Amino acid sequence: MRTLVAATAALSAAFLLAACAGPDTVEPAAETSATPEASTQSEGTVDALTTCRGYYDGEDLSIHARVTRWTPAVAEPATEENGAELAIIRDRIDAQLRWADDEPAAILRTVQAPFVTAIEGGSAEPADVESAATALAVLCGETGYTVPE
Known part of the structure; x- marks a missing residue:
């Protein structure tokens, strides 16, 4: 009897966690092309413009401001x-x-890598962060985002 109660409780907990996880699909905020071949956006991602806003918006508390300060x-x-x-x-x-499209995600990983290296006890080149941040600024400018000075 205890085994049955324990199994029922475990199954109920699993269902509860699955229900709290959210919807199975996430619709991207940006409009995508009708033909999959023409779209550069992966399913479940946000476009580069949205990623740029997430990186730059927030003035002194933005990711960009923190990266610049701590490079x-x-x-x-x-x-x-x-x-x-x-x-x-x-x-x-x-x-x-988590939600970035492939192209900005690749650049963000390059920005992030030296910080991870330092956290893990190593040292990295600040110039690598600066180069990656510049590449992200170029990409964001190409999307129409006005990159702050």
């Missing part, structure tokens, strides 16, 4: 003083990567 820190392993900030950058970029 020099990737030259050395993370410390107690800067580790939390580097982790915030890593995590906020992770949040953008």
Whole structure:
């Protein structure tokens, strides 16, 4: 009897978690092409313009402002003083990567990689972050987003 009750409880918990996970499909916010061959957007992703807004919007609290401020820190392993900030950058970029289309996602991973290296105890080249951030600015400019100075 206990086995049956435990199995029922486990199954109920699994159903509850599945129900709380949200809808099975997510509609992209941007309009996509009617023909799959012409579309560069993957199913369940947001367009590059939306990704750019997520990266740049927020003034001093934006991902871009934090990346710019903390880029020099990737030259050395993370410390107690800067580790939390580097982790915030890593995590906020992770949040953008979750829904980003392939092209901006690839650039965002390149921006993120030196921060991850520093958090993991290594050192990276700040110039790599700067180059990737410049590539993202170019991509965002091409989408029509006005990149802040």
